[in-house]
Amino acid sequence: MGPASPKSDLLQGTLDVLILKVVALGPIHGYGIAQRLQQMSGAVLQVQQGSLYPALHRLEKRRWLKAAWTASETGREARVYTLTTLGRKQLDEQRAHWDRLSAAVSGILSTAE
Amino acid sequence: MWFKTRRDPRIGDEVRFHRDRLIEDAVARGLDRGEAERRAFLELGNVAVVEEATRDARGRWLEHVGQDLRYAQRMFRRSPAFATVAVLSLALGIGANTAILSLVDTVLLRALPVERADELVFLETVGSAGRSGAPPAPCFVRLRRETPAFAGMAAFATDDLRLEVDGRVEQVFGQVASGSYFKVLGLTPAAGRLMTEDDEAADRPVAVIGDGYWQRRFNRSPDAIGKTLALGDRTYTIIGVTPARFWGLEPGRRVEVTLPIRLERGLQPDDTRTFFDAVARLAPGASVQQASAQANAVFQSWVNQRQLSGIQRDREFARLELASASRGTDGLRSRFAMPLYGLAFVAGAVLLIACANLGNLLLVRGAARERELAIRLATGAGAGRLFRQLLTETLLLFVLGAAASLVVAVLTIRTLAGFVAVGRLPILIDVQYDWRLALLAGGIALTAGLLTGLWPALQAVRTDPQAAMKDGAGRVAGSRRLEAAARVLGTGQVALSLVLVVAALVLGRTMINLRAVDLGFDGTSVATMSLDLRLPQESRQSRQDFWRQALERVRALPGVRTATLSVLTPLSGRNTSQAITVPGYHPGDEPDRLVRLNHVSEDYFQTFGIRVLRGRALAARDTASAARVAVVSEAAVTAYFGGRDPVGETLTLGESRAYQVVGVVRDHKHRSVREDAARFVYVPLWQPIDDLSRITLSVASTQPAAALSRTIADEMRALQPSSLISDVVSVDEQIDATLVTERLLSTLAAGFAILALVVAAIGLYGVLSYAVTRRTTEIGVRMALGEGPRRVAWSVFRGALGQMSAGLLLGLPVALLLVRTTEGLLFGVTSTDLSIYVLAAAVLMAVVCLAAWWPARRAARVDPLVALRHG
Numbered sequence: 010m011g012p013a014s015p016k017s018d019l020l021q022g023t024l025d026v027l028i029l030k031v032v033a034l035g036p037i038h039g040y041g042i043a044q045r046l047q048q049m050s051g052a053v054l055q056v057q058q059g060s061l062y063p064a065l066h067r068l069e070k071r072r073w074l075k076a077a078w079t080a081s082e083t084g085r086e087a088r089v090y091t092l093t094t095l096g097r098k099q100l101d102e103q104r105a106h107w108d109r110l111s112a113a114v115s116g117i118l119s120t121a122e
Numbered sequence: 123m124w125f126k127t128r129r130d131p132r133i134g135d136e137v138r139f140h141r142d143r144l145i146e147d148a149v150a151r152g153l154d155r156g157e158a159e160r161r162a163f164l165e166l167g168n169v170a171v172v173e174e175a176t177r178d179a180r181g182r183w184l185e186h187v188g189q190d191l192r193y194a195q196r197m198f199r200r201s202p203a204f205a206t207v208a209v210l211s212l213a214l215g216i217g218a219n220t221a222i223l224s225l226v227d228t229v230l231l232r233a234l235p236v237e238r239a240d241e242l243v244f245l246e247t248v249g250s251a252g253r254s255g256a257p258p259a260p261c262f263v264r265l266r267r268e269t270p271a272f273a274g275m276a277a278f279a280t281d282d283l284r285l286e287v288d289g290r291v292e293q294v295f296g297q298v299a300s301g302s303y304f305k306v307l308g309l310t311p312a313a314g315r316l317m318t319e320d321d322e323a324a325d326r327p328v329a330v331i332g333d334g335y336w337q338r339r340f341n342r343s344p345d346a347i348g349k350t351l352a353l354g355d356r357t358y359t360i361i362g363v364t365p366a367r368f369w370g371l372e373p374g375r376r377v378e379v380t381l382p383i384r385l386e387r388g389l390q391p392d393d394t395r396t397f398f399d400a401v402a403r404l405a406p407g408a409s410v411q412q413a414s415a416q417a418n419a420v421f422q423s424w425v426n427q428r429q430l431s432g433i434q435r436d437r438e439f440a441r442l443e444l445a446s447a448s449r450g451t452d453g454l455r456s457r458f459a460m461p462l463y464g465l466a467f468v469a470g471a472v473l474l475i476a477c478a479n480l481g482n483l484l485l486v487r488g489a490a491r492e493r494e495l496a497i498r499l500a501t502g503a504g505a506g507r508l509f510r511q512l513l514t515e516t517l518l519l520f521v522l523g524a525a526a527s528l529v530v531a532v533l534t535i536r537t538l539a540g541f542v543a544v545g546r547l548p549i550l551i552d553v554q555y556d557w558r559l560a561l562l563a564g565g566i567a568l569t570a571g572l573l574t575g576l577w578p579a580l581q582a583v584r585t586d587p588q589a590a591m592k593d594g595a596g597r598v599a600g601s602r603r604l605e606a607a608a609r610v611l612g613t614g615q616v617a618l619s620l621v622l623v624v625a626a627l628v629l630g631r632t633m634i635n636l637r638a639v640d641l642g643f644d645g646t647s648v649a650t651m652s653l654d655l656r657l658p659q660e661s662r663q664s665r666q667d668f669w670r671q672a673l674e675r676v677r678a679l680p681g682v683r684t685a686t687l688s689v690l691t692p693l694s695g696r697n698t699s700q701a702i703t704v705p706g707y708h709p710g711d712e713p714d715r716l717v718r719l720n721h722v723s724e725d726y727f728q729t730f731g732i733r734v735l736r737g738r739a740l741a742a743r744d745t746a747s748a749a750r751v752a753v754v755s756e757a758a759v760t761a762y763f764g765g766r767d768p769v770g771e772t773l774t775l776g777e778s779r780a781y782q783v784v785g786v787v788r789d790h791k792h793r794s795v796r797e798d799a800a801r802f803v804y805v806p807l808w809q810p811i812d813d814l815s816r817i818t819l820s821v822a823s824t825q826p827a828a829a830l831s832r833t834i835a836d837e838m839r840a841l842q843p844s845s846l847i848s849d850v851v852s853v854d855e856q857i858d859a860t861l862v863t864e865r866l867l868s869t870l871a872a873g874f875a876i877l878a879l880v881v882a883a884i885g886l887y888g889v890l891s892y893a894v895t896r897r898t899t900e901i902g903v904r905m906a907l908g909e910g911p912r913r914v915a916w917s918v919f920r921g922a923l924g925q926m927s928a929g930l931l932l933g934l935p936v937a938l939l940l941v942r943t944t945e946g947l948l949f950g951v952t953s954t955d956l957s958i959y960v961l962a963a964a965v966l967m968a969v970v971c972l973a974a975w976w977p978a979r980r981a982a983r984v985d986p987l988v989a990l991r992h993g
Contacts, residue, residue: 040139040143058167059167059172060175062137062179063178064179065176066179066180078132085142086135087139088139
């Protein structure tokens with residue numbers, strides 16, 4: 010697959026919630042998602058772009074996202090994703106879960122040695 | 123496109139969009155295009171790989187199937203010939219087998235549609251004269267009382283019944299049966315009720331009709347029940363209808379009407395005539411052996427009481443035996459068992475050929491596509507995916523073939539059923555399309571298709587993709603193996619084709635030989651029909667008067683050349699014999715004493731074109747009051763008169779009726795085309811030995827039989843309202859009917875052989891063409907080195923001929939064996955007839971050369987320059 014990345018690999022399942030978050034900001038195509046993820050994570054998280062598409066289609070199949078071919082900003086047709094109600098709910102749940110998890114993890118990590 | 127799904131996600135387009143944007147953005151940032159592309163590849167990966175992974179993530183099995191179907195459909199469109207041949211050969215292979223096996227099942231295997239058919243047995247008296255029906259009525263009555271091993275017994279006798287329905291006389295096939303008949307069989311009525319033992323005890327004049335008759339005569343109206351049928355002087359009331367599937371106990375015939383047999387009325391205790399058959403149901407727990415022992419004991423005790431002559435006892439009443447009745451009487455089975463198994467064999471061969479052909483085509487295609495498969499494998503298609511795609515292609519072909527086979531099967535069944543339903547006694551069979559048999563034939567074809575269809579995928583998976591792709595012309599070890607397998611299949615096809623061609627040739631020659639047999643008579647343009655008459659006060663005189671008037675009227679009809687009345691007509695399937703005594707002739711054994719006897723009116727020999735060799739024919743002046751005269755056949759002259767001129771001599775028929783011989787006529791075939799000429803004595807219709815009831819009118823005319831018979835029926839009704847014309851059949855059709863087995867076999871064998879040859883030729887063509895394509899470079903090199911086009915073409919031919927020789931060597935012993943085992947069906951051909959095999963081989967050779975011609979020509983026209991440049 011893609012070249013070996015020197016940056017952190019994504020935690021299992023993290024990519025899904027990141028995608029949901031990005032799509033929640035507004036309808037967007039796959040390339041846009043990849044760009045946005047890179048910007049938002051400050052290039053810390055390297056998304057292997059090839060693995061973006063299986064994830065997108067998986068989410069579509071779970072009906073968290075829906076997709077349609079529409080003209081993109083360059084005029085060429087692109088497949089644009091939008092968040093469904095189900096996806097919105099999922100994002101909220103995931104975010105709550107993530108908050109709890111990260112609070113717990115940072116609580117452990119910040120304990121004085 | 124057939125399988126274009128609306129919801130196709132177009133993953134490839136989406137990923138390409140991503141890649142293109144990566145490149146564009148990189149170029150916009152100032153990178154040069156090459157570098158931009160490199161970076162895009164690093165970041166995104168291979169488009170095809172991403173696409174495949176994404177498809178897997180969607181995990182939509184159906185979508186894969188849709189895609190596979192689209193691929194398959196594209197493949198078929200690219201090579202329609204391949205698809206057509208594969209589908210057709212499957213359709214024919216499966217269809218023919220379903221049809222023939224359905225026929226085999228119907229005629230040979232199927233149990234009667236009655237309750238627990240395996241408990242039923244026929245009672246048969248056996249003696250040195252052979253098997254016959256049930257013992258005489260007095261014994262039957264005793265058996266019914268004294269055999270506890272039988273839960274029930276029933277007597278029945280089938281016959282053509284002359285019925286009067288709604289004021290019209292008609293002839294239907296029917297039976298008389300004892301009241302227990304339907305109970306013993308365990309039948310339930312389709313309408314009304316069935317005849318019972320109470321009806322028999324009360325001597326009620328009731329009638330049960332068959333479903334077919336109900337449909338034909340009464341249009342399934344419930345009003346049919348209560349209507350009356352008159353037979354002779356008795357009127358019967360219809361009380362019910364038998365189930366549609368039940369046609370009686372005699373396969374090939376359909377009982378339309380069942381009337382009570384009146385077994386015990388006027389029963390003579392010393393009656394030893396047998397005229398009916400008996401069926402019995404074994405009591406629960408009773409074995410056939412027990413029942414047989416009990417029944418035979420009763421029978422022996424009855425025979426002892428009767429004090430029969432030793433001769434009669436040995437000949438007719440030696441013992442009583444039970445025969446399984448689960449499939450009905452075995453007349454049809456014994457007649458058709460051999461031909462039908464032969465046909466099943468032929469159909470099986472056709473199926474094998476179809477399988478081999480399909481396999482062959484799939485293998486060759488698989489080999490040709492090895493490169494494509496290798497590429498797909500290399501670009502990330504999993505082996506499973508590849509298998510599935512080939513599987514889809516094979517299955518699609520198969521489904522199309524199976525669907526088409528339905529049409530083939532139904533048409534074949536209809537043709538076969540029509541084939542045997544000809545002549546005076548048409549064989550009626552209730553053959554139905556049997557989906558279980560279609561499943562069987564289809565399963566065999568499917569297995570073969572899967573084995574050969576998936577092998578290329580297996581080869582591709584094992585092949586190193588890099589090697590396959592590097593090799594421009596697809597010259598890989600795997601494809602050589604596939605080609606070798608295809609060649610083996612081709613050889614098998616040639617072998618089977620040879621067997622079929624030999625079968626077609628021997629049967630065809632049999633048919634030609636039978637047709638060429640000198641029948642001794644000429645029935646062209648002669649129609650025969652039964653002329654039946656019941657007069658209120660019937661006497662010999664009144665009947666003869668009617669016959670005379672009938673003949674006069676028929677002779678006066680337009681287009682009629684001659685007309686005659688007789689008891690027998692040639693090849694009608696009927697027969698009557700009489701004991702003959704000739705001074706100076708000493709008969710050897712019983713059959714020697716019997717001569718075939720025909721009662722004929724004047725013009726009989728003229729109508730049938732039977733030549734009078736000596737003396738004179740029977741004439742109108744040979745009336746009841748004139749001197750009794752007879753005409754004999756050549757065979758009779760040889761047998762009874764030692765070959766001397768018998769004209770003027772006297773012969774005695776029966777006990778004491780003397781006839782003077784006035785003429786000698788040529789022998790003719792009577793029972794079958796195959797038999798040796800029988801001894802015949804002809805006596806005038808007007809000087810009968812006993813009462814004649816059944817009489818046949820034969821008319822030589824320029825009119826077709828059907829139209830002629832309608833005119834004649836009208837004439838006869840005008841003459842006598844109760845007269846009935848039935849069994850109308852042209853003599854030519856009747857001859858066909860006696861040859862029905864041979865015609866069935868020869869026609870089907872010829873059809874199958876042609877099919878096999880076409881299929882084999884196309885298969886061979888496919889393999890050879892592929893081989894030429896594959897070897898284009900090699901051929902180019904050889905031509906560049908100075909080999910002539912002729913030698914190149916010859917090399918292609920040589921390959922084909924090699925396959926053929928191997929096939930011939932393989933097929934010859936099988937063909938020989940087949941001909942030897944079926945020699946009983948042949949006529950004028952034997953298994954040692956070399957010309958058959960030579961001709962078959964020549965036919966195959968011609969077909970193989972035809973198939974090889976085009977590929978050979980293409981090979982000869984290879985342009986070395988072009989071939990080498992592309993190699």
